[in-house]
Amino acid sequence: MKKQITLLFALLFSFAANLLAQKEARQQLNFDFDWTFSLTDSERYITKPFVKGECVEVQLPHDWNIRQEFDKKWGGAVAYLPEGIGWYQKSFSLPASSKGKQVRIVFDGIFMQSDVYINGHHLGHRPYGFCSIVYDLTPYLKPQGEENFMAVRVNTTGGRPRWYAGAGIYRHAWLEVTNGVHVETYGTYVTTPKVSAAEAEVSVVTTLKNSTTKEQTISLLQQVRDSKGQCIAKCKSEKLNLAAGGKTDVKQDINIFQPQLWSPNSPVLYVLETIVKVGGRTVDVYNTTFGVRTAKFDPNRGFLLNGEQVKLQGMCLHHDAGAMGVAVPFRSYERRLEILKEYGVNALRMSHNQPSTEFLDLCDRMGFLVIDEAFDKWKSGNSYYTRFFDEWWQRDLGNMLLRDRNHPSVILWSIGNELIEAWSKSDEGVKRAAMLQDFVHKMEPTRQVMLAAQNNHQDKFSGVTDVIGYNYLEARAISDHKKHPERCFLISEELPYYSGAEGNLRSYTPINPWSVIAAHDFIAGGFIWPGVDYLGEAGWPSKGWPNGLFDVCMFEKPRAAYHRAMWNSEPMVRIAVKDPSLDIDHGRDLWQWPNIAAHWNFPERYRGLVMEVLTTTNCEEVELYMNGKLMGRERTDNYTNNTIVWNLPYNPGKLEAKGFNQGKEVANYEILSAGKLANLKMEVDRREIKADGQDLVHLSLTLVDDKGVRVQTDNRHIKVHVSGEGRLVALDSGELRAENTFFKDNVQSCFGRALVTVQATRKSGTIRVEVEVEGLEKSFIQEILVR
Numbered sequence: 001m002k003k004q005i006t007l008l009f010a011l012l013f014s015f016a017a018n019l020l021a022q023k024e025a026r027q028q029l030n031f032d033f034d035w036t037f038s039l040t041d042s043e044r045y046i047t048k049p050f051v052k053g054e055c056v057e058v059q060l061p062h063d064w065n066i067r068q069e070f071d072k073k074w075g076g077a078v079a080y081l082p083e084g085i086g087w088y089q090k091s092f093s094l095p096a097s098s099k100g101k102q103v104r105i106v107f108d109g110i111f112m113q114s115d116v117y118i119n120g121h122h123l124g125h126r127p128y129g130f131c132s133i134v135y136d137l138t139p140y141l142k143p144q145g146e147e148n149f150m151a152v153r154v155n156t157t158g159g160r161p162r163w164y165a166g167a168g169i170y171r172h173a174w175l176e177v178t179n180g181v182h183v184e185t186y187g188t189y190v191t192t193p194k195v196s197a198a199e200a201e202v203s204v205v206t207t208l209k210n211s212t213t214k215e216q217t218i219s220l221l222q223q224v225r226d227s228k229g230q231c232i233a234k235c236k237s238e239k240l241n242l243a244a245g246g247k248t249d250v251k252q253d254i255n256i257f258q259p260q261l262w263s264p265n266s267p268v269l270y271v272l273e274t275i276v277k278v279g280g281r282t283v284d285v286y287n288t289t290f291g292v293r294t295a296k297f298d299p300n301r302g303f304l305l306n307g308e309q310v311k312l313q314g315m316c317l318h319h320d321a322g323a324m325g326v327a328v329p330f331r332s333y334e335r336r337l338e339i340l341k342e343y344g345v346n347a348l349r350m351s352h353n354q355p356s357t358e359f360l361d362l363c364d365r366m367g368f369l370v371i372d373e374a375f376d377k378w379k380s381g382n383s384y385y386t387r388f389f390d391e392w393w394q395r396d397l398g399n400m401l402l403r404d405r406n407h408p409s410v411i412l413w414s415i416g417n418e419l420i421e422a423w424s425k426s427d428e429g430v431k432r433a434a435m436l437q438d439f440v441h442k443m444e445p446t447r448q449v450m451l452a453a454q455n456n457h458q459d460k461f462s463g464v465t466d467v468i469g470y471n472y473l474e475a476r477a478i479s480d481h482k483k484h485p486e487r488c489f490l491i492s493e494e495l496p497y498y499s500g501a502e503g504n505l506r507s508y509t510p511i512n513p514w515s516v517i518a519a520h521d522f523i524a525g526g527f528i529w530p531g532v533d534y535l536g537e538a539g540w541p542s543k544g545w546p547n548g549l550f551d552v553c554m555f556e557k558p559r560a561a562y563h564r565a566m567w568n569s570e571p572m573v574r575i576a577v578k579d580p581s582l583d584i585d586h587g588r589d590l591w592q593w594p595n596i597a598a599h600w601n602f603p604e605r606y607r608g609l610v611m612e613v614l615t616t617t618n619c620e621e622v623e624l625y626m627n628g629k630l631m632g633r634e635r636t637d638n639y640t641n642n643t644i645v646w647n648l649p650y651n652p653g654k655l656e657a658k659g660f661n662q663g664k665e666v667a668n669y670e671i672l673s674a675g676k677l678a679n680l681k682m683e684v685d686r687r688e689i690k691a692d693g694q695d696l697v698h699l700s701l702t703l704v705d706d707k708g709v710r711v712q713t714d715n716r717h718i719k720v721h722v723s724g725e726g727r728l729v730a731l732d733s734g735e736l737r738a739e740n741t742f743f744k745d746n747v748q749s750c751f752g753r754a755l756v757t758v759q760a761t762r763k764s765g766t767i768r769v770e771v772e773v774e775g776l777e778k779s780f781i782q783e784i785l786v787r
Contacts, residue, residue: 024097024282025179025276025284026285027098028174029095029177030174031060031174032172035057035058035059035060037055037168038054038087039085041085041086041153045151045153046117046120050087059693060171060173061172062169062170063327064084065084065166066081066323066324067741068081068741070543072540076540077536077538078165079536080540081164084156084157085153085156086154086168087152088150088169089149089150089151090149090150092148093145093147094177102176102178102211103177104138104185105123105137105173106176107133107169107171107173108357109129110133110152110154110169111129111130111156111166111168112127112156112160112165113155114129114133114154115152116133116151118135118141118149119148120149121140123135123137127387129165131395131400132357132399132403138211154168154169159387162376163318163534163536164318164536166326170326171327171356171357178284179283179284181209181242182283183208184207184208187286188206188207188272188406189405190406191203192292193446195259195261195292197258197259198257199255199257199259201253202253202255202256206220206252207247207248207249208220208248208276209247210243210245210246216244216278217239217278218241218277219276220239220274220275220276221237221238221275222234222252223235223275225270227270235252235253238250262291262364263293264310264368267364267367267408269290269364269408271290272287272289273287274286274288288406289361291408295412297488299487299522302524302525303524305369310369314347315345315347315348315349315527315528317531317534319350319356320535321336321730322552322730322742323742323757328356329694330362331689332698332757333358335698336554339556340368340531341367341368343549343560344563344566345531347368348369349370349373350372351417352417355370357403360407363407363409364407370411371414371450371492371527372410374396374397374413375393375397375415375417376418377416377417377418377420378393378432397415397436397440401444405444411447412449413440415433415440415449417492422462427460429461433465434464448466448488450467451464452471452492452493453469453471455471455472466488467488468487468488468490469491471491471492471493471529472495472513472590474491474500474526476502479502481522488524490523490526493527494527494529495513496528496591496593497510497559497592506590515641530548531548532548532552533734534552535552538736539588542587542737543738545591546585547588551734553734553755554755555700558576558597558598561576562616562642565616565617566642569618571617571618571619571659574657575655575657575671576598576614577596577612577614578595578612578613578614581595582597585735585737599710599712600654600655600671601711607651612646613645619661619667620637620660622636622660624646624656624657625656625658626653626655627651627653631648652673655671656668657669674712675707676706677703677704677705677714678706678776679704679708680701682699682700682780682782683699684697684782688785690786691725691787693759693760694760696729696758696759696760697760699756700753701718701749701755701756702753703753710753712751712752714752715749715750715751717749717774718746718772719745719772720745720769720771721770722769723767724766724768725761726767726769729758730757731744732757733748733749733753733754733755734753734755735748735750756769764787766786768783
């Protein structure tokens with residue numbers, strides 16, 4: 001018994017000592033708070049604080065653009081919001097524990113053309129707005145105890161992307177504090193060159209730096225921990241000498257026996273613990289999360305994950321979140337991915353830029369397959385990147401590869417989208433594509449490379465990369481596969497409803513493109529454009545792209561029923577009613593869907609009018625009832641798009657659909673005619689959130705009648721007031737035809753719904769959300785605990 005107790009204490013002591021060593025060796029300090037911001041421009045901001053009245057207090061992530069007013073002159077690409085120049089300032093002092101250490105600042109994203117200064121010293125300029133930025137602050141910091149002054153200039157003038165990209169320091173920032181001998185930022189490269197059920201070979205390359213003034217003798221140890229924190233594998237310690245100011249790469253191998261493989265259905269993660277010692281003392285501990293898996297695209301079988309064929313059920317996503325703009329907190333991304341996961345999505349294409357670090361962390365943990373995309377256009381046409389390409393493409397592409405290479409979710413590198421060079425009969429585009437692909441192959445050879453080609457591209461252009469993505473060209477993919485059986489294909493952008501004929505993209509064929517993708521093994525999968533509505537790329541009065549399967553609130557649209565049916569084995573059936581007169585933001589022609597609604601409330605003049613009722617299902621048969629009367633039973637395979645079309649005279653009451661497999665009822669769904677507005681239903685995603693200044697709570701608001709049925713045809717103005725330990729960060733309804741500005745405390749409901757997003761302060765307490773609804777006498781209150 002004494003031996004067991006002694007062993008337990010030894011283990012506890014070892015664990016505590018390890019934690020202490022990690023804390024002393026490396027610190028990551030939050031740098032998101034206590035900034036000031038001014039939407040003015042002056043060189044004096046480099047060294048002088050803003051004067052009173054010309055600035056506001058902000059925290060990161062921050063998007064100044066989203067709170068500005070719409071103006072037609074700026075164009076729909078950027079959601080009719082202005083360009084501009086803004087400055088950020090922050091005064092800070094470092095903790096005593098940082099004395100004598102190396103200090104770096106990491107910005108995960110600044111849009112765009114940023115210049116960063118510390119104590120008057122210019123650290124650097126970075127034009128691209130989607131990459132992470134790392135600067136060494138050490139030489140310019142003031143003595144311990146004195147305040148340092150940081151200033152950041154952000155400039156969005158001179159051309160922006162063709163979608164809403166926001167403005168400002170729109171992702172997180174942090175300080176890295178290390179000893180003189182340390183692992184560089186993004187300084188581990190973890191690969192799994194050999195994987196089997198019995199054993200996985202893990203190869204690690206570590207970039208070590210010696211920032212001291214003398215040569216150091218270093219010991220480098222790697223060990224792998226499982227999800228419970230237990231060490232399951234380690235390698236022999238490597239000893240080396242590193243010159244003063246020197247940097248070197250060290251390769252080591254570790255074997256994991258009976259590894260748990262990473263996949264969307266089982267996203268098992270390991271942590272590589274890199275321990276650096278000098279003179280027997282731990283000087284750095286660097287943790288890298290990774291997964292064990294193999295990923296390969298095959299010209300005949302599509303995509304293979306761990307040797308098994310997986311069809312990519314994908315969506316293209318831009319990175320904004322409605323009225324929050326592009327300053328999207330972690331919980332907003334997490335909620336989005338939770339909803340998409342439940343819906344059946346297993347793959348995401350990041351359009352058209354690398355996402356935030358935390359977004360990929362979520363994809364690793366939740367099990368999504370990711371196409372990580374570096375660029376939209378290159379240097380032709382009206383691309384905002386044209387002026388930067390020659391000087392910056394290697395650094396920007398290299399940043400994506402370096403930062404994201406250890407994420408098991410990332411299965412494919414994309415080097416570009418809908419490139420003007422694709423149409424060129426010369427070899428200019430072919431050479432440029434090959435140049436970028438060669439760069440990727442040299443720097444990160446474990447993943448294949450793709451680009452996305454548009455209509456009428458030159459055949460030779462689509463033959464350059466390891467994988468070719470076709471945007472909306474399912475018919476051409478079938479033909480080109482016969483001509484080029486060695487090529488690997490995927491549909492990088494897929495229309496949500498119509499499909500195009502070969503040579504005639506605008507044939508508006510009412511057969512969903514997914515049916516073509518699903519029927520051909522050689523097509524690795526498809527990515528719906530877009531999965532979720534986004535801001536920008538709009539036509540007035542709309543301020544965004546409204547053709548997603550989900551709106552900006554992440555409310556699922558009736559049109560989403562088809563892919564839900566196709567992407568899930570669980571039996572389901574949905575009902576929608578076709579009505580061309582519905583006031584729906586229809587967007588551009590190719591990406592439209594027939595106007596449908598999932599309600600049974602139409603004007604009195606419709607009574608007796610024969611209407612098309614649609615039941616979308618993955619069941620073999622469906623029965624439809626109207627007000628309790630059986631209207632018929634139909635087989636699904638007699639109709640296209642897994643959607644049975646019924647013709648019924650409108651008569652208020654209830655429509656009910658029942659789905660059958662092998663004669664047995666396995667699913668049902670109903671829509672009811674709603675009465676007059678009587679109440680507001682409030683639902684929160686969480687009743688308690690963290691007092692960290694970043695955490696969110698989402699409140700879904702639904703107008704209902706006295707029986708709790710959603711009232712979709714009597715939209716009302718909703719006003720929100722937040723008090724206590726929280727602040728309103730967004731109020732959305734899903735309607736993109738917003739007026740004046742995105743950011744406001746009142747909105748008109750859309751199909752009877754709205755979404756309130758509230759962010760916690762850094763104090764414990766209670767958030768009180770009060771909602772007023774036009775036409776309802778009482779206000780509605782929801783409280784959320786912050787701790």
